[in-house]
Amino acid sequence: MSAIRYLLVGSLVATGVWFSYLLWRQWRGAGEDGDSGRRTPTVLECIVGFVTNFFDTLGIGSFAPTTAIFRLARMVPDEAIPGTLNVGHAVPSIAEGVIFIAAVSVDPVLLAVTLAASCAGAWLGAGVVVRLSRRLIQIGMGVALAGAAVLFAAVNLGLLPGGGDALGLSGWKFGAAAAASFVFGALMTIGVGNYAPVLITLSLLGMNPIAAFPIMTGSSALLMQVASLRFLRAKRLCLPVALGLTLGGIPGVIVAAYVVRSLPLAALRWLVCVAVTYVAASMLRSAATQHPGISSRSDRKSPGVRAA
Numbered sequence: 001m002s003a004i005r006y007l008l009v010g011s012l013v014a015t016g017v018w019f020s021y022l023l024w025r026q027w028r029g030a031g032e033d034g035d036s037g038r039r040t041p042t043v044l045e046c047i048v049g050f051v052t053n054f055f056d057t058l059g060i061g062s063f064a065p066t067t068a069i070f071r072l073a074r075m076v077p078d079e080a081i082p083g084t085l086n087v088g089h090a091v092p093s094i095a096e097g098v099i100f101i102a103a104v105s106v107d108p109v110l111l112a113v114t115l116a117a118s119c120a121g122a123w124l125g126a127g128v129v130v131r132l133s134r135r136l137i138q139i140g141m142g143v144a145l146a147g148a149a150v151l152f153a154a155v156n157l158g159l160l161p162g163g164g165d166a167l168g169l170s171g172w173k174f175g176a177a178a179a180a181s182f183v184f185g186a187l188m189t190i191g192v193g194n195y196a197p198v199l200i201t202l203s204l205l206g207m208n209p210i211a212a213f214p215i216m217t218g219s220s221a222l223l224m225q226v227a228s229l230r231f232l233r234a235k236r237l238c239l240p241v242a243l244g245l246t247l248g249g250i251p252g253v254i255v256a257a258y259v260v261r262s263l264p265l266a267a268l269r270w271l272v273c274v275a276v277t278y279v280a281a282s283m284l285r286s287a288a289t290q291h292p293g294i295s296s297r298s299d300r301k302s303p304g305v306r307a308a
Helices: 003-028 043-057 063-073 078-103 108-129 134-156 171-188 195-204 209-234 239-258 265-289
Strands: none
Touching (some): 003 078, 108 209, 171 195, 195 209
16 A cells, blocks of 8 residues: 555544544533434434445445435434535545555545545535525435436446546546546535546546545545534534434444445445435425525524534
């Protein structure tokens, strides 16, 4: 393993410890008013974290399934979903990033640049998302989830590129990968998972799809922490739910990475596709029935959003 990869793994471990402490401190300092308070995560919230991060490690992604569960079970207000996703899945994604960066070969310079570009996009994107109204978040997530459903279907139907054999990129392809990582980092803050977009982009550029896993997981791990700082500061999340995702997600990653050898992933993708399509339609329908003048300031006063 190259010096750059050692440095990235060490950075992920160090920031993971720091972020875990920050999350614990936020929870300890919370008030006592229901979801906004310092309540213990429920068993259901931990199970959701385990299941979604389990499948995330296998390449399905965690944002779309978690959003579907949140919406169907009415666990989190719509305007708090992006923050809860980013904060709750951050630490499990760090575990994924460490595993894949250490185990899978990829050009270390490309890895470092794409990770940095993703973080820059996440910082700018989260700054926008925390100011959006509930209605605009519903529209954004509805469109994003509809796109995710299309991607799941395309994967199962064999319509996506198979990729090449390259473990790195050069020239304009290197720049295109960095630019795409910036955009995907920004979009991820509103709840658009980056696994499928990154995999498709790198495959189109001629990379081995397996080599995309360190980039996918490493960028997710870092950019979620970057975006989470803004969400925590703006208190646009349900903190106990996010903590439940974290507590359940870490063992989910470990089990998927080291225990499971094969699963019917195509059938699971179709199941997620159906659920996500329903939730996307529900999000857009809710946005269409709301008054467009709802402000982000009024959203922050919604029950359960002020969670830190």
